[in-house]
Amino acid sequence: xTQTSDNVTWLTQEAYNQLKAELEYLSGPARTEIAKxxxxxxxxxxxxxxxxxxxxxxEQGKQELRVRQxxxxxxxxxxxxxxxxxxxxxxxxxVTIAFDGDEDDTxxxxxxxxxxxxxxxxxxxxxxxxxxxxxGKKVGDDAEYELPNGKKATVKILAAKPYTG
Numbered sequence: 001x002t003q004t005s006d007n008v009t010w011l012t013q014e015a016y017n018q019l020k021a022e023l024e025y026l027s028g029p030a031r032t033e034i035a036k037x038x039x040x041x042x043x044x045x046x047x048x049x050x051x052x053x054x055x056x057x058x059e060q061g062k063q064e065l066r067v068r069q070x071x072x073x074x075x076x077x078x079x080x081x082x083x084x085x086x087x088x089x090x091x092x093x094x095v096t097i098a099f100d101g102d103e104d105d106t107x108x109x110x111x112x113x114x115x116x117x118x119x120x121x122x123x124x125x126x127x128x129x130x131x132x133x134x135x136g137k138k139v140g141d142d143a144e145y146e147l148p149n150g151k152k153a154t155v156k157i158l159a160a161k162p163y164t165g
Contacts, residue, residue, distance in 0.1 A: 011078070016074070016079050019070055019073065023067065026070070037056040083162055084162070085161060087160050088136065089136060092163055093110075094159075094160070095108065095111055095159065095160050096160075097157055098156045098158055099155055100154055100155075110163050111126055112124075112125070112126075113125060129147070130145050139160055141156070143157060
Protein backbone atom coordinates (compact mmCIF):
# COMPACT_ATOMS: atom_id res chain seq x y z
CA UNK A 1 0.00 0.00 0.00
CA THR A 2 1.24 3.46 -0.80
CA GLN A 3 0.58 6.79 0.80
CA THR A 4 2.05 10.14 -0.07
CA SER A 5 2.54 12.94 2.42
CA ASP A 6 4.51 15.83 0.92
CA ASN A 7 7.72 14.18 -0.32
CA VAL A 8 7.50 11.06 1.84
CA THR A 9 5.84 7.96 0.41
CA TRP A 10 4.64 5.31 2.85
CA LEU A 11 4.82 1.72 1.59
CA THR A 12 4.07 -1.66 3.07
CA GLN A 13 7.03 -4.04 2.91
CA GLU A 14 5.26 -5.97 0.14
CA ALA A 15 4.75 -2.86 -2.03
CA TYR A 16 8.34 -1.72 -1.41
CA ASN A 17 9.70 -5.14 -2.45
CA GLN A 18 7.52 -5.19 -5.57
CA LEU A 19 8.63 -1.70 -6.70
CA LYS A 20 12.29 -2.47 -5.89
CA ALA A 21 12.11 -5.65 -8.00
CA GLU A 22 10.59 -3.68 -10.90
CA LEU A 23 13.39 -1.09 -10.63
CA GLU A 24 16.08 -3.80 -10.58
CA TYR A 25 14.59 -5.43 -13.69
CA LEU A 26 14.23 -2.15 -15.59
CA SER A 27 17.73 -0.96 -14.76
CA GLY A 28 19.32 -4.35 -15.49
CA PRO A 29 17.91 -6.97 -17.90
CA ALA A 30 15.37 -4.61 -19.51
CA ARG A 31 18.10 -2.06 -20.36
CA THR A 32 20.16 -4.78 -22.02
CA GLU A 33 17.14 -5.99 -24.03
CA ILE A 34 16.27 -2.51 -25.32
CA ALA A 35 19.91 -1.80 -26.21
CA LYS A 36 19.96 -5.01 -28.30
CA UNK A 37 16.71 -3.99 -30.06
CA UNK A 38 18.15 -0.56 -30.88
CA UNK A 39 21.40 -2.06 -32.16
CA UNK A 40 19.56 -4.63 -34.32
CA UNK A 41 17.34 -1.90 -35.80
CA UNK A 42 20.36 0.36 -36.37
CA UNK A 43 21.99 -2.39 -38.45
CA UNK A 44 18.99 -2.35 -40.82
CA UNK A 45 20.25 0.86 -42.40
CA UNK A 46 18.76 4.34 -42.89
CA UNK A 47 17.57 5.49 -39.45
CA UNK A 48 15.24 8.19 -40.83
CA UNK A 49 12.86 5.61 -42.28
CA UNK A 50 13.43 2.84 -39.75
CA UNK A 51 10.21 2.36 -37.74
CA UNK A 52 11.71 -0.38 -35.55
CA UNK A 53 14.58 1.90 -34.50
CA UNK A 54 12.25 4.78 -33.60
CA UNK A 55 9.88 2.47 -31.70
CA UNK A 56 12.78 0.99 -29.74
CA UNK A 57 14.13 4.47 -28.89
CA UNK A 58 10.65 5.55 -27.71
CA GLU A 59 10.35 2.41 -25.58
CA GLN A 60 13.79 3.17 -24.12
CA GLY A 61 12.69 6.71 -23.20
CA LYS A 62 9.57 5.44 -21.42
CA GLN A 63 11.59 2.82 -19.60
CA GLU A 64 14.16 5.37 -18.41
CA LEU A 65 11.37 7.67 -17.20
CA ARG A 66 9.92 4.81 -15.15
CA VAL A 67 13.40 4.08 -13.71
CA ARG A 68 13.69 7.73 -12.59
CA GLN A 69 10.15 7.69 -11.10
CA UNK A 70 10.81 4.47 -9.17
CA UNK A 71 14.21 5.67 -7.97
CA UNK A 72 12.72 8.90 -6.63
CA UNK A 73 9.75 7.10 -5.07
CA UNK A 74 11.91 4.53 -3.29
CA UNK A 75 14.42 7.18 -2.10
CA UNK A 76 11.60 8.94 -0.22
CA UNK A 77 9.79 5.78 0.88
CA UNK A 78 9.14 4.83 4.47
CA UNK A 79 8.20 1.22 5.13
CA UNK A 80 5.64 0.83 7.87
CA UNK A 81 2.21 -0.22 8.96
CA UNK A 82 -1.23 0.99 8.02
CA UNK A 83 -2.59 4.16 9.63
CA UNK A 84 -4.49 4.07 12.94
CA UNK A 85 -8.19 3.18 12.89
CA UNK A 86 -9.18 6.57 14.34
CA UNK A 87 -11.79 7.75 11.80
CA UNK A 88 -9.47 10.42 10.37
CA UNK A 89 -9.19 10.48 6.58
CA UNK A 90 -5.56 10.05 5.51
CA UNK A 91 -3.57 8.08 2.95
CA UNK A 92 -4.04 4.35 3.44
CA UNK A 93 -7.68 4.66 4.48
CA UNK A 94 -10.77 3.32 2.72
CA VAL A 95 -13.12 6.28 2.75
CA THR A 96 -16.87 6.39 2.15
CA ILE A 97 -18.40 9.76 1.31
CA ALA A 98 -21.90 10.99 0.53
CA PHE A 99 -22.30 13.63 -2.17
CA ASP A 100 -24.17 16.74 -1.02
CA GLY A 101 -25.16 14.91 2.18
CA ASP A 102 -27.29 12.40 0.20
CA GLU A 103 -26.60 9.04 1.85
CA ASP A 104 -27.97 7.23 -1.23
CA ASP A 105 -25.32 8.84 -3.47
CA THR A 106 -22.08 7.50 -2.01
CA UNK A 107 -18.56 6.62 -3.13
CA UNK A 108 -16.08 4.35 -1.39
CA UNK A 109 -12.43 4.66 -2.38
CA UNK A 110 -8.89 4.05 -1.21
CA UNK A 111 -6.91 7.21 -0.53
CA UNK A 112 -3.45 6.33 -1.81
CA UNK A 113 -0.85 7.09 -4.42
CA UNK A 114 -1.62 6.02 -7.98
CA UNK A 115 1.26 3.55 -7.61
CA UNK A 116 -1.15 1.38 -5.67
CA UNK A 117 -4.24 1.70 -7.83
CA UNK A 118 -5.96 -1.66 -8.33
CA UNK A 119 -9.04 -3.08 -9.93
CA UNK A 120 -10.39 -4.07 -6.50
CA UNK A 121 -11.15 -0.54 -5.29
CA UNK A 122 -11.19 2.90 -6.83
CA UNK A 123 -8.13 4.91 -5.78
CA UNK A 124 -7.87 8.67 -5.28
CA UNK A 125 -4.54 10.37 -4.71
CA UNK A 126 -4.22 12.69 -1.69
CA UNK A 127 -3.20 15.35 -4.25
CA UNK A 128 -6.41 14.96 -6.31
CA UNK A 129 -9.14 17.57 -5.78
CA UNK A 130 -11.34 15.09 -3.86
CA UNK A 131 -8.39 13.62 -1.96
CA UNK A 132 -7.07 16.99 -0.81
CA UNK A 133 -10.60 18.08 0.14
CA UNK A 134 -11.22 15.13 2.47
CA UNK A 135 -7.67 14.61 3.78
CA GLY A 136 -7.50 15.22 7.53
CA LYS A 137 -11.29 15.31 8.00
CA LYS A 138 -13.06 13.04 10.49
CA VAL A 139 -16.09 10.79 10.12
CA GLY A 140 -19.15 13.04 10.27
CA ASP A 141 -17.32 16.10 8.86
CA ASP A 142 -18.28 17.90 5.67
CA ALA A 143 -15.56 18.58 3.12
CA GLU A 144 -15.46 20.81 0.06
CA TYR A 145 -13.44 20.31 -3.11
CA GLU A 146 -13.24 21.87 -6.55
CA LEU A 147 -14.75 20.13 -9.58
CA PRO A 148 -12.99 20.19 -12.99
CA ASN A 149 -15.44 22.91 -14.15
CA GLY A 150 -14.31 25.18 -11.29
CA LYS A 151 -17.47 24.76 -9.20
CA LYS A 152 -17.32 23.56 -5.59
CA ALA A 153 -18.84 20.29 -4.35
CA THR A 154 -19.53 19.24 -0.77
CA VAL A 155 -19.29 15.71 0.57
CA LYS A 156 -19.92 14.21 4.01
CA ILE A 157 -17.43 11.70 5.43
CA LEU A 158 -19.40 8.56 6.35
CA ALA A 159 -16.54 6.17 7.12
CA ALA A 160 -12.73 5.97 7.18
CA LYS A 161 -11.10 2.62 7.90
CA PRO A 162 -7.52 1.42 7.33
CA TYR A 163 -7.07 -0.47 4.06
CA THR A 164 -6.38 -4.14 4.71
CA GLY A 165 -5.82 -5.28 1.13
